[in-house]
Amino acid sequence: MQEAALQNDARIASGEAIIRAEKIEKYYSQPSENRIQVISATDLNIVPGEILALLGPSGSGKSTMLRMLTGLSRPSAGQVYWHEKPIAQTEINVSIVFQSFALFPWMTVLENVEAPLQARGVLPEERRQRSMRMLDTVGLDGFEAAYPKELSGGMRQRVGFARALVVEPEVLFMDEPFSALDVLTAENLRSELLELWSKKTMPTKAVFIVTHNIEEAVLLADRIIVLGRNPGHIRTDFRVQLQHPRDRKSEPFTQLVDYIYTVLTRPDVPAAQVPDQTGRKVRDQRQMKYQMLPHARPGGMAGLLELLLDKGGRDDIYRLADDLAFEIDDLLPIVDAAQLLGFLKVEEGDASITENGAEFANSEILRQKELFRDAAQANVLLLRQIRRALESKSDHTVPEDFFLDMLDEQFSEDECVRQLETAVTWGRYAELFDFDASRRRFVLPDAQEEEAAADEVED
Numbered sequence: 103m104q105e106a107a108l109q110n111d112a113r114i115a116s117g118e119a120i121i122r123a124e125k126i127e128k129y130y131s132q133p134s135e136n137r138i139q140v141i142s143a144t145d146l147n148i149v150p151g152e153i154l155a156l157l158g159p160s161g162s163g164k165s166t167m168l169r170m171l172t173g174l175s176r177p178s179a180g181q182v183y184w185h186e187k188p189i190a191q192t193e194i195n196v197s198i199v200f201q202s203f204a205l206f207p208w209m210t211v212l213e214n215v216e217a218p219l220q221a222r223g224v225l226p227e228e229r230r231q232r233s234m235r236m237l238d239t240v241g242l243d244g245f246e247a248a249y250p251k252e253l254s255g256g257m258r259q260r261v262g263f264a265r266a267l268v269v270e271p272e273v274l275f276m277d278e279p280f281s282a283l284d285v286l287t288a289e290n291l292r293s294e295l296l297e298l299w300s301k302k303t304m305p306t307k308a309v310f311i312v313t314h315n316i317e318e319a320v321l322l323a324d325r326i327i328v329l330g331r332n333p334g335h336i337r338t339d340f341r342v343q344l345q346h347p348r349d350r351k352s353e354p355f356t357q358l359v360d361y362i363y364t365v366l367t368r369p370d371v372p373a374a375q376v377p378d379q380t381g382r383k384v385r386d387q388r389q390m391k392y393q394m395l396p397h398a399r400p401g402g403m404a405g406l407l408e409l410l411l412d413k414g415g416r417d418d419i420y421r422l423a424d425d426l427a428f429e430i431d432d433l434l435p436i437v438d439a440a441q442l443l444g445f446l447k448v449e450e451g452d453a454s455i456t457e458n459g460a461e462f463a464n465s466e467i468l469r470q471k472e473l474f475r476d477a478a479q480a481n482v483l484l485l486r487q488i489r490r491a492l493e494s495k496s497d498h499t500v501p502e503d504f505f506l507d508m509l510d511e512q513f514s515e516d517e518c519v520r521q522l523e524t525a526v527t528w529g530r531y532a533e534l535f536d537f538d539a540s541r542r543r544f545v546l547p548d549a550q551e552e553e554a555a556a557d558e559v560e561d
């Protein structure tokens with residue numbers, strides 16, 4: 103992070119930034135009382151040669167930031183510069199691709215692409231030629247006369263790209279450009295965008311993409327910024343040094359995804375060191391021993407799985423969060439937990455229910471507990487270890503500290519406590535073990551009953 107910041111500073115110093123935001127803040131007035139601060143004083147610059155991805159939880163101000171950087175909205179404080187001139191006082195050359203495509207439905211494909219050129223006063227013949235060329239570039243040759251409603255989502259977004267690129271923007275902004283598309287279409291368009299970019303088929307000098315999708319950011323970006331909220335601020339800003347084409351399954355890739363995931367879902371924890379991306383580093387086996395248990399309840403997982411089943415067993419996580427009016431970062435731990443237990447598979451932002459997951463969702467409570475117990479023992483080392491330790495002790499009880507000591511090799515002190523809390527919730531539900539809070543000891547469920555019975559006899 104520091105290195106990235108230094109690089110940016112150096113670029114700013116050499117006047118290289120195309121867009122430079124200096125201490126920009128945004129407030130919105132409230133009808134009732136005072137104004138709300140949405141973005142706290144933030145510096146951010148966009149330099150040539152990079153694809154910059156902006157990630158952040160819902161409401162962290164990503165779209166607000168994009169609007170300020172493109173001059174669509176004025177910061178309440180601070181200043182945005184375009185080649186070192188205040189953005190409001192100069193002509194800027196940017197385009198925006200929107201999630202909703204934002205095409206004019208009454209215009210043909212060609213007319214849609216021509217529209218921004220017309221607005222800039224380009225003469226009809228040149229307008230037509232440039233638009234036809236651009237349609238060809240994005241693979242829409244032959245669809246000039248079609249209307250948007252006749253096209254699939256992917257083709258509409260191709261029109262969106264053609265319309266954005268036809269003016270040869272110096273910076274191409276994109277606000278969730280692939281999230282309304284199905285998985286395969288989105289993947290194709292991402293690859294094509296990367297190809298246009300790497301082969302310099304488009305004259306664009308920088309790309310700024312707002313996204314909810316962590317893998318998409320790691321796949322595309324040269325630099326990633328993650329925003330936190332209340333009010334919006336930069337939590338981490340780092341360079342992605344992986345070679346293209348990037349392999350989603352490679353260790354440096356998954357480590358970066360995990361790192362960003364942690365930054366996104368744990369706003370209370372300072373953004374840790376960005377993982378090594380060279381792939382040379384050998385994993386410390388001890389560090390990898392325990393999976394991080396996502397803090398989700400079994401009932402939450404059951405609810406999510408039932409909802410997914412209702413939707414045919416598969417849905418885009420972000421769309422699901424939207425449909426449920428859930429914050430994505432509240433939903434992700436539940437998705438993660440269900441995935442860890444083998445009830446769900448997640449690929450490219452699409453969650454699909456597994457056979458076990460479907461059975462779990464459809465079963466009565468006792469069978470659910472049984473399935474959860476099997477899944478937990480098969481997939482979660484910590485739960486397995488707690489159960490074994492309890493079984494092997496003659497009195498079937500072990501103090502909490504014993505497990506805290508094992509976990510603290512790997513987690514922070516607070517996280518150890520949180521991990522054990524989740525283990526207790528899961529273990530109790532699965533009837534694998536219980537926890538006696540007054541004595542701070544884990545116990546086998548039967549052992550506790552026996553103890554209680556013994557106490558009664560003594561009384």
Ligand SMILES: Nc1ncnc2c1ncn2[C@@H]1O[C@H](COP(=O)(O)OP(=O)(O)OP(=O)(O)O)[C@@H](O)[C@H]1O
Pocket residue numbers: 130131140158159160161162163164165166167
């Ligand atoms: N015109 C407005 N008036 C009042 N509040 C606003 C306005 N526009 C945005 N906000 C608030 O500002 C905050 C940031 O909104 P913004 O849309 O920029 O976030 P975001 O990170 O893009 O969210 P999402 O990922 O859900 O699109 C939110 O709390 C939102 O409710």
